[in-house]
Amino acid sequence: MGLKKYWWKILCAALLMYTVVAGMLLEIPYLPKLKESIRNLFYHVPMWYVMLVSFLMSMIYAILYLSKEEQKYDTISNEFVTTGIWFGCFGMITGMEWASIQWGSPWSNDPKQIGAALTLLIYFAYAILRNSMAGNDKQGRIAAVYNVFSFALVIPLVYLVPAHFASLHPGSDNKPFEALKTQDHHLKYVSIPAMIGWTLLGFWIFDIRYRTKKLQQQKEFNA
Amino acid sequence: MMLKTIRRCYLLVVVFLIPLIASSQPQPETTNDSAALLHQNGQIYLVVLVLSTIFAGILTMLVVMERKLNKLEKELNK
Known part of the structure; x- marks a missing residue:
């Protein structure tokens, strides 16, 4: 109990507190176009990492469900999708806010914007498909199969396809992690803890969602 | 009783200390115009204070939710 169980939540809180304070106060290298708005790198970009994770x-849990047929895996898989959709929406909204100042318009049909929008639409469809079916067994299996296919689409939509078009997003020229490599090392002092911290927050929110769902299922089972 | 109250409050104390520590950090040297503008009158620290207060509040909410869930789980699994 205690520290053993909660260490990653404490780490998450500490990293994010650091991100909020250091992200605002860090000395930024001179970037003629982005200027101080590069600080959004610590808040907007990690939303997409949380969504992808x-x-x-x-x-992974959808595949586990298909092979082991345990109800538990289906619930976990579904709660992860919901968490991902929330963070994807945050990424989309913050991206549009940033773009309306930086690129002059919230939507400029940038390949990455379109890819991200399609990704979100695919997962909205997942939620609708799942909720439109009753009966745990069939619902779980169809949702799991759909889930595997949709993740197979996400990678090309977010990484591969935008890499072949000119994009307003920096660092999208073919190599996804090039952006991180070419980052000024001062930015990395915050961007890497931020990435880890936000991802842990995603897991924390998933944890709360999953445990609530479990209690609900228990209540239904007992009723 | 006393111990319980202290245990309840220490989180709040920590939460309110963080922004104070943060705001007492030395002002970084400015290297360019936009950075100079940002740090010109030190009001960015006010924004950082506000941001960290809100964020600390959100974290407190998460912790409270966590505790409620723990309690429910214990009750149901008795």
């Missing part, structure tokens, strides 16, 4: 986890 959540969707990846949900795909």
Whole structure:
């Protein structure tokens, strides 16, 4: 109990507190176009990492569900999708806010914007498909199969396809992690803890969602 | 009783100390115009204070939710 169980939540709180304070006060290298708005790197970009990690986890649990047929895995998979959708929406909204100042318009049909929007639409469809079916067994299996296919689409939509078009997003020229490598090392002092901290927050929110769902299921089972 | 109250409050104390520590950090040297503008009158620290207060509040909410869930789980699994 205690520290053993909660260490990653404490780490999450500490990293995010550091991100909020250091992200605002860090000395920024001179970037003629972005200027101080590069600070959004610590808040907007990690939203997408959380979304991708959540969707990846949900795909892993979807496969586990298909192979082991345990109700538990289906619930985990579904809760990860919901968490991912929330963070994806945050990423989309903050991205549009940033773009309306930086690119002059909230929507400029940038390949990455379109890719991200399609990703979100695919997962909205997942939620609708899942909720439109009753009966745990069939619902779970169809949702899991759909989940695996949708994650297979997310990678090309977010990484591969935008890499082949000119984009307003920096660092999207073919190499996804190039952006991180070419980052000024001062920015990394915050961007890497931020990435870890936000991802842990995603897991924390998933944890709360999953445990609530479990209690609900228990209540339904007992009723 | 006393111990319980202290245990309840220490989180709040920590939460309110963080922004104070943060705001007492030395002002970084400015290297360019936009950075100079940002730090010109030190009001960015006010924004950082506000942001960290809100964030600390959100974290407190998460912790409270966590505790409620723990209690419910214990009750139901008795």
